[in-house]
Amino acid sequence: MNYTAAKYQFTEWLLEWGLHSDAAVELLLMICAHESLGGKHRRQFGGGPALGIFQIEPPTHNSIWDHSDSIRARAKRYDITEDVRKLEFDDKYSVWVVRHYLLMDKNPIPKTPEQMAQYCKSYWNRTGKATPEKYLADWEAWKNGRL
Numbered sequence: 001m002n003y004t005a006a007k008y009q010f011t012e013w014l015l016e017w018g019l020h021s022d023a024a025v026e027l028l029l030m031i032c033a034h035e036s037l038g039g040k041h042r043r044q045f046g047g048g049p050a051l052g053i054f055q056i057e058p059p060t061h062n063s064i065w066d067h068s069d070s071i072r073a074r075a076k077r078y079d080i081t082e083d084v085r086k087l088e089f090d091d092k093y094s095v096w097v098v099r100h101y102l103l104m105d106k107n108p109i110p111k112t113p114e115q116m117a118q119y120c121k122s123y124w125n126r127t128g129k130a131t132p133e134k135y136l137a138d139w140e141a142w143k144n145g146r147l
Contacts, residue, residue: 026113062084070103
């Protein structure tokens with residue numbers, strides 16, 4: 001997956017759903033860059049349960065659908081159905097799920113790449129091994145065609 005194409009596509013989907021912000025797009029790109037090397041890996045390394053371009057685990061997927069204040073009403077409006085099996089290959093669905101997870105945080109999405117990388121560690125992957133520096137480096141590498 002090409003960074004520029006992904007940015008365009010993520011932007012189009014978020015605009016379609018009324019969930020767009022430039023910061024949200026860049027944060028999604030940063031997560032994608034780190035978690036799946038820009039969409040190259042659709043299954044977790046080592047045989048873990050995480051799937052798709054954002055490496056979402058099925059229990060996390062289910063929790064988002066169970067606890068988001070807005071996902072079900074919005075899903076009905078856009079004819080989106082809950083289906084964990086879509087995570088691996090349906091990038092639009094994965095963007096949908098992750099964007100709703102981000103909406104569940106009371107804090108706004110940070111504006112700078114450095115703050116976004118910190119946010120990735122503190123909110124997206126608080127128990128994982130990744131560091132903010134690794135999120136930032138992977139995002140920059142993908143953006144510059146080196147991932």
